[in-house]
Amino acid sequence: MKGVKRISTAARLTLISVVICGLIFPLVMTGIGQVALPWQSNGSQVYFENRSIGSELISQNFSAPVFFHPRNNSASGVDPDITLSYATSQIPRIHNATGISESFLNATLQKYRQYTLFFFGTPYVNVLNVNLFLVASYPTIYSPYVQ
Template sequence: MTQRSSTNQAPAPGAEPAGAEPDGAARGLWLPAARMLLVMTALTGVVYPLLVTGAAQVAFPDEASGSLIHRDGQVVGSRLIGQAFASPGLFWSRPSATGPAPYNAAASTGSNLGPSNPALVEAFGARAAALGAGAAGAPRVPVDLVTASGSGLDPHISPAAALWQVPRVAKVRALDEARLRALVAAHVEGRTFGVLGEPRVNVLLLNLALESLP
């Protein structure tokens, strides 16, 4: 780091050293700026993403391409992206705000409705009613089952939300509830390292396992 030698008298604050730039401080800067932008574009816009893509496809080909799930030679979904399920014999995902249909993985979005918005309050009521909440003796609905996620693609529900659905699924499939609860328990992903994030159940993986129950 070199420093210019100082003059005998310190210049006034903000004053320009005499004769440094005779006309226009930007003179002679356009060419280096354009070249710098070009170099940085090559480095950070071409080399960097290509390097990451190459390394990613070699080291983690499955994860880099969307963590797809294959069944019988067909892609049935991604481990990371939720799907909508409507059949009462399957576990249901959370509500989704994507359009035109829920869980549209080509156009992620949340509802962006404020907590006091009448439209949201109405939606809460409709979702709770659709789940049969409020019936006498019914357990309270876990909050994630009546709220839409931020991405509209949340692959998870809380373990509470999965267990809450067990009686319905068991009844439709004529299965033992205890057996289903065990299936849910086997699909609970705990906090990472016991600390990070929240416990959760991947709905698609749970339903795939449910479908292949003997």
């Protein structure tokens, strides 16, 4: 008899737990997120000419020589950032493909430079933000390459 009681208690407490922790909680959090922080809740999407071009946090496929390229062998496979030194090594290629001056490209990288430990650590840049800045600065050069 005690065994039956224990099973029925376990089953009831399981149902209560799943309703609270597995349904109400995530749904309430989704509601709060969508109302209070909609941009982040929907994936921090970046807009170009009034349409979403994907998340700022996710690496994009940049293969044309006119863009800075990501480095897709890291842990997540969608690492949106590259180290400053890797970005700098791409400057001659972009200069040759677009004619944009190397000093402008360098200045762009400096403008978007971040550090892995806030003020120190390894400097790096977000590839999408840097490329977006180039597209905005030289729309005629880049128009054949963007969609």
